[in-house]
Amino acid sequence: MTREESKLTVVLGGARAGKSGFALRLAKERASRVCFIATAQALDDDMTKRIARHRDERPAHWTTIEEPYQLHEALLQASDSQLVIVDCLTLFVSNWLLRSEDEADCEETIRKISESFLTTLVSLQLTVICVSNEVGLGIVPETRLGRTFRDLLGRVNQQFAEAADEVYLLVAGLPLRLKPAG
Numbered sequence: 001m002t003r004e005e006s007k008l009t010v011v012l013g014g015a016r017a018g019k020s021g022f023a024l025r026l027a028k029e030r031a032s033r034v035c036f037i038a039t040a041q042a043l044d045d046d047m048t049k050r051i052a053r054h055r056d057e058r059p060a061h062w063t064t065i066e067e068p069y070q071l072h073e074a075l076l077q078a079s080d081s082q083l084v085i086v087d088c089l090t091l092f093v094s095n096w097l098l099r100s101e102d103e104a105d106c107e108e109t110i111r112k113i114s115e116s117f118l119t120t121l122v123s124l125q126l127t128v129i130c131v132s133n134e135v136g137l138g139i140v141p142e143t144r145l146g147r148t149f150r151d152l153l154g155r156v157n158q159q160f161a162e163a164a165d166e167v168y169l170l171v172a173g174l175p176l177r178l179k180p181a182g
Contacts, residue, residue, distance in 0.1 A: 008121060009129045010160050013170030014137070022168065022175055023085050023129045024057060030127065031083035035063040037074045039091040054087070068095040072116035079124050089132035089160065093153045103148055107155075114156055118163045132157050134169065 013019045027034050036058055042048040067074035071092055078084045100106035121128050136154045141147045161167045167179040
């Protein structure tokens with residue numbers, strides 16, 4: 001793969017829809033030198049097990065950068081890779097929301113980091129696959145924090161999907177290509 005083939009792919013879907021597995025398959029088909037940017041934090045036993053399971057699913061020769069907050073900085077660290085996977089934008093938003101005391105400041109921080117990430121991607125001419133949950137299809141969350149999370153993630157997903165060359169929606173493990181239209 002050459003740098004002229006650089007692009008952004010966004011993979012969306014619900015929980016257990018097959019997003020990460022699909023992103024891994026795309027990466028294996030498209031590149032040999034892959035960097036995986038992981039946004040998860042091992043804050044409890046369940047998440048520790050999930051992180052370990054995800055690590056086991058990746059080829060051993062891939063590079064991993066664990067960065068829950070500063071995606072644009074992690075992308076700079078991955079600049080010598082042919083392809084970068086970010087898994088996932090959902091946890092990136094959640095991490096900031098749980099860290100912040102002011103919703104407006106949090107939203108502004110997330111927006112700036114997302115913009116920096118997308119600008120960095122273009123300037124480095126990297127090929128990137130971003131995984132994110134689609135959380136806006138269900139019921140309205142009962143709590144203010146839940147509604148804020150849904151809204152923030154929805155805006156981030158829109159921002160990345162607008163910049164993307166390809167967008168897929170995974171449902172029951174099946175990819176539906178949204179962009180470019182199939």
